[in-house]
Amino acid sequence: MTILLAPDSFKGTLSAEEVSEILSSAAHEVFPDVKTISLPSADGGEGTVSAILSSGAGEKVSFPVHGPLGGKRMASYARLSETEVLMEMAEASGLTLISEEERNPLQTSTFGTGEMILHALAHGARHIFIGIGGSATSDGGMGAMEALGIRFPDGNGKLLPGCGASLARVEKIDLTGLSPLARSAEFTILSDVTNPLCGPKGAVRVFAPQKGADPSMVEILEKGMEHYRDILTKTFGVNPDTIPGSGAAGGLGAALFLFLKGKMVSGAEEVLRFNHFDEYLKETDLVITGEGRTDSQSADGKIVSIIATHCQRAKVPCLIFSASLGKGAEKLEGPGVRVKAAARNDREIEASMKHPKEFYKRAAIHLFQSMK
Numbered sequence: 001m002t003i004l005l006a007p008d009s010f011k012g013t014l015s016a017e018e019v020s021e022i023l024s025s026a027a028h029e030v031f032p033d034v035k036t037i038s039l040p041s042a043d044g045g046e047g048t049v050s051a052i053l054s055s056g057a058g059e060k061v062s063f064p065v066h067g068p069l070g071g072k073r074m075a076s077y078a079r080l081s082e083t084e085v086l087m088e089m090a091e092a093s094g095l096t097l098i099s100e101e102e103r104n105p106l107q108t109s110t111f112g113t114g115e116m117i118l119h120a121l122a123h124g125a126r127h128i129f130i131g132i133g134g135s136a137t138s139d140g141g142m143g144a145m146e147a148l149g150i151r152f153p154d155g156n157g158k159l160l161p162g163c164g165a166s167l168a169r170v171e172k173i174d175l176t177g178l179s180p181l182a183r184s185a186e187f188t189i190l191s192d193v194t195n196p197l198c199g200p201k202g203a204v205r206v207f208a209p210q211k212g213a214d215p216s217m218v219e220i221l222e223k224g225m226e227h228y229r230d231i232l233t234k235t236f237g238v239n240p241d242t243i244p245g246s247g248a249a250g251g252l253g254a255a256l257f258l259f260l261k262g263k264m265v266s267g268a269e270e271v272l273r274f275n276h277f278d279e280y281l282k283e284t285d286l287v288i289t290g291e292g293r294t295d296s297q298s299a300d301g302k303i304v305s306i307i308a309t310h311c312q313r314a315k316v317p318c319l320i321f322s323a324s325l326g327k328g329a330e331k332l333e334g335p336g337v338r339v340k341a342a343a344r345n346d347r348e349i350e351a352s353m354k355h356p357k358e359f360y361k362r363a364a365i366h367l368f369q370s371m372k
Contacts, residue, residue, distance in 0.1 A: 010292040013356035016040030026364035043303040044190030044267020045133020055275035065112035068136040090134035103212025105138035114147025121181040132249035141255020149177035167224030190267030195247035203247030268306035296328025
């Protein structure tokens, strides 16, 4: 029997690579002759670069950038060829890079993401794939564009720094300084959300609270984003709210689409293409994927649902074995697709958070024993 292991990361506890290792170890304990293929996966958010590198699809490139609050940190991307690279904004501007106490989307910036783009362009990249999940920011992509040479003056001509607090003060966008390399490069935006820039389902109201915004900060950011949206509309002749995914990563989706003419695609589909998932599927008897928590949102373009669809198409059984399940997880079940949880109640969830490796390993062994 051949089992293809293609989990996402269990955010906050286990990386996709660690989940794959645990599943492989458990499978071999129960079925000594089993063949396992580990293919850690992601959907454009945190862990995308490491998932691709672990599959052998790229070469790691590391260098210093500015983090969400300005301090220096090391970031990495995957060089896929001489002219193609894959990066994720979370490497430079991600929420996990700052503590809960430091979270403040009025001050966080995507400047470091722009630095990553500049570095790749300066080293020969002409096609950049960029995942935009897991951000700590709500700056509309101003920081990233600032790093690429674009200027955002206020009403008095003073240049504004790229951060959430600047959104309401922008009166003009000066495109003349945009890096020539960025002008001529191709950008593919990997995203698993379709939220607009503003409104009830927009970048601020849906995601800013997760990034540290209290109710009053949400109102400040939303008004600022509405003003910024109007400036973008005036500059480009396109209302960002009509662009699905413009609200991803605190509005970075809108900036990459408008300033850099990026193409928005499913991050999950691109990752599966990069790691040749369908080719491995041809020699597989069972696929096991999973994530930290599977619920109704998982069916909307998350990697586990995309993997399940590929398996159904190939008529290969698929098991979504996540750390826990939430409301609506049953939506993913269908012909050949089952959904199971390692932790089945609040007590077990708490235990799994304290000792994730040990808990998931025991649950995985129990799962494989039930298959005998």
